[in-house]
Amino acid sequence: VQAQDNVSPSSSLRPLSISLVRLTGPGERIARMELAVMLGTTLHQFRIELSDPAVELRSAAKLLLSPADDIPATIRFIPRGA
Amino acid sequence: MLRLAVGGFGGSRTILRRALSLKASTPTPPLSLKPFDEIPGPKNELPFLGSLLSLITEKKGYHIFYENLHRQYGDIVKFKLMGDDCISISRADLIKEVYLTNQTAPLRQALDPWVMYRHKRNLPLGVTMQLSKTDQDEEEWRKYRRPIAKLLRPSLVSSYVRRVAYVGLDWTSTLHATAAKPIKISDLRLMTSAYGFEAITAILMGKSMGVLGKSHHEIEPTTASFMKAVDTIFRVSNRMMFAELPLWRWFNTKSAQEHDGAWDAAFALGGKVFAEAHLNKDPRYVKDGVIDFFDIMDENENKDPDYRPLTPEERTLTGIELISAGVDTTSNAAQWVLLCMAQQEVVQERLALKLQELMGPFGQQIPVTDAILQEAQLLHHVDEIFRLFPVLPTGSRFFAQEIHLAGYRIPPYTAINLNNYVASKDERHFKNPSVYDETRGPKRECPFASKTFGAGSRQC
Numbered sequence: 001v002q003a004q005d006n007v008s009p010s011s012s013l014r015p016l017s018i019s020l021v022r023l024t025g026p027g028e029r030i031a032r033m034e035l036a037v038m039l040g041t042t043l044h045q046f047r048i049e050l051s052d053p054a055v056e057l058r059s060a061a062k063l064l065l066s067p068a069d070d071i072p073a074t075i076r077f078i079p080r081g082a
Numbered sequence: 083m084l085r086l087a088v089g090g091f092g093g094s095r096t097i098l099r100r101a102l103s104l105k106a107s108t109p110t111p112p113l114s115l116k117p118f119d120e121i122p123g124p125k126n127e128l129p130f131l132g133s134l135l136s137l138i139t140e141k142k143g144y145h146i147f148y149e150n151l152h153r154q155y156g157d158i159v160k161f162k163l164m165g166d167d168c169i170s171i172s173r174a175d176l177i178k179e180v181y182l183t184n185q186t187a188p189l190r191q192a193l194d195p196w197v198m199y200r201h202k203r204n205l206p207l208g209v210t211m212q213l214s215k216t217d218q219d220e221e222e223w224r225k226y227r228r229p230i231a232k233l234l235r236p237s238l239v240s241s242y243v244r245r246v247a248y249v250g251l252d253w254t255s256t257l258h259a260t261a262a263k264p265i266k267i268s269d270l271r272l273m274t275s276a277y278g279f280e281a282i283t284a285i286l287m288g289k290s291m292g293v294l295g296k297s298h299h300e301i302e303p304t305t306a307s308f309m310k311a312v313d314t315i316f317r318v319s320n321r322m323m324f325a326e327l328p329l330w331r332w333f334n335t336k337s338a339q340e341h342d343g344a345w346d347a348a349f350a351l352g353g354k355v356f357a358e359a360h361l362n363k364d365p366r367y368v369k370d371g372v373i374d375f376f377d378i379m380d381e382n383e384n385k386d387p388d389y390r391p392l393t394p395e396e397r398t399l400t401g402i403e404l405i406s407a408g409v410d411t412t413s414n415a416a417q418w419v420l421l422c423m424a425q426q427e428v429v430q431e432r433l434a435l436k437l438q439e440l441m442g443p444f445g446q447q448i449p450v451t452d453a454i455l456q457e458a459q460l461l462h463h464v465d466e467i468f469r470l471f472p473v474l475p476t477g478s479r480f481f482a483q484e485i486h487l488a489g490y491r492i493p494p495y496t497a498i499n500l501n502n503y504v505a506s507k508d509e510r511h512f513k514n515p516s517v518y519d520e521t522r523g524p525k526r527e528c529p530f531a532s533k534t535f536g537a538g539s540r541q542c
Contacts, residue, residue: 001402022516025405025466025541026233032480034246034281034412035419035467036460041250041449044437046257048424055085057421057471061143062320063193065503067416075424077257081417081445082435 050063117488121169123160124151132162138323144324145503152504158488164328168497169487172504174511174531176488180401180479180498181530187220188540189213191478191497195322195330195338196315198365199345210407215480217496218377227539229379229392238454241372245284249448250367252294253277254447259295269488270417272276279309282405287359288367288374308351312406314435352402357394376401387460395472406541411473418471419464426518433458448515465523465532469512472534472542475503506532 008040042048052073060068085330133147140147146168151159157173169175172287191397192207192214200207207217209226233239256273265273276293283289291305301309318341322330331339350385359376379400391401434444436458441448455461477500487491492498507515514521535542 014190019422024234024235025535025537026230027411027542028535029233029239030242030282030285030408031411031415031473031535031542032378032461032464032468033243033455034278034408034453035248035415035464037243037246037281038253038277038416038448039419039423039433039463040437040441040458040460041254043125043423043430044295044441044448044450045254045445047434048420048430049140050118050424052375053427055425055426057418057425059143059145059471061145061324061475063316063323063412064410064414065143065145065418065471066271067417069266069268069271070269075270076264077260077347077422078262079258079445080496081443 042077045080047080049076049078050074053075086452088486092323097129114489115486118160118167118491118493118496121158121160121490122155124155127162130163130165132166132168134327138165143475147475148499148501149504152501158490162475163497166326166497167493168499169492170501171487172501172508173304173488174505174528176502177477177502177533178272178528178530179487179507181533183481186539187213187223188538189215189480189482190540191215193323194216194328195319195341196345199342202342203345205349206396206399208403209440210403215497222380226396226403227390229400230404230506232378232381232383233375235516238375241429242375243450243452243455244370244372244482245288246281246369247451248364249280249284249290249294251447252280252290255295261476267417267421270420271413274416274420275309275313275409275413276410281412282408284364284367286375286401286404288363288370288372289359290366304351304354307347308355309409311344311347311351313408314340314408315348316410318344348402348406349398350354352405353398356398356401374481374500375497385451387481411542415464415468415471415473418473419467422467423463423469428517429463429520433463459520462520462523464522464532466518469506469522469533470516470518472502472506472532473535474534476501477533477536500533500536502534504533505530506534 050073055071055073056072058068059065095358099371121205124133124136137144140150151161151170153174155172157176161168161170171180173498190213192211196209197211197214197217200211206222206226207219208229209223211217212219212226224372256276279292279323280291283291291302293301293305293309318337318383322328322337322341326337326431329335330341376397382389382391406520423433437454438444440454441450441455479498479500480493480495483494506512508531509515511528518532530537
């Protein structure tokens, strides 16, 4: 990732070179990999279907942003190649 | 005396780092700085509580409270919570400024219920709760952060794909067991929690915990209780932080009791799980050429003479933090991945055909490899889903000295919220921000508009 914009001159914060700042942390690397594996494996075997594809995917923030339990739709995993 | 002079914490290296940091960031105040009080924000806030009631009564979640503030007042907003001055920033260049400052060990908001519990039980604060407004032992934080940072080795994460790929196959067994029947969103969470739990234990210990493809009563009791404790910690902490008056700060409320009980259980059960880390390994992970993360956590790779490995208690704490963070983050994000992909029917079919090309006929039990992740650009899809649904809506920072941001003076220890949720939908950085487009990532002009895991040394 490259730095694009310069820091605003109104700031008192002395910026580090972006090359010294890690943009991907250990937890992020693991989480992205786990999710990518899940996505690939799931789609190779299943078609994912929502009962209402146009439903608004609302968030109920908990400590982390989670889907609201009362989203008025259900999800199905339909085997491919069956 | 010197330790006291610099704040009374840390060792000599801490003092040196802090001295260098402060010297390097000595401000040259611009001429036209505006005072803190001129930052826009809600007027007529309640004494002491500030905007707390608005925050905890926002039924759609605290991220919507912040979104509404930015919609009304702009990119930088000032408000008060429990007597503390807070600002929230939602513009990518301001977020970048804060992340790129040369603090050696940045301070951020701690989860107060967690901190209070650990103080009550005389437990270490660990990597997540150390370095906050109130607890600033940099050496102690480094002790826990150093082992976890080993996951930054690119080859290590790639090697773990092999194990997580098996977890992926176990996950599909769970999906086959649903027999294509409709699943409620609330039940999907239990399924993705099981996936997150199995994935992180495969990485840490090379074990399968037997929670995928089984109903709750079939799961081994210690494992089931541990998962329940972790779930309770997050559920009750959320209520304490964002949905009720914080009476738990002063009284042993029902929430505080439930919270502390769940942590007690997590430590007791976690200790048992980690003590048995080397027993009953999954045969698929034995001699697979992959090293359990628990086995390399304590390597003194730089031959530091002052290095000492974590004690068993410290390892348990680290393990519980990794599992808790791993399960909850992965579980929430996985629900968004599945729901979002279900809505993107065209994208889903296009990606499925690509996977068929790479993995063979549909439906076969083929483990995903690192090469498939790259070829199918699966990480780009994950990144776009993180942009649309940033699993951590806000990051936070504190500075021990006055800083100048967006032309305002910001007093020391002002809580700075870095609002990923609003920034990642900013039309100045993302054309048609509500539209799913996995090709945005590589072309993204400013990565700081979508940094749900933060950046710098304190990123997740």
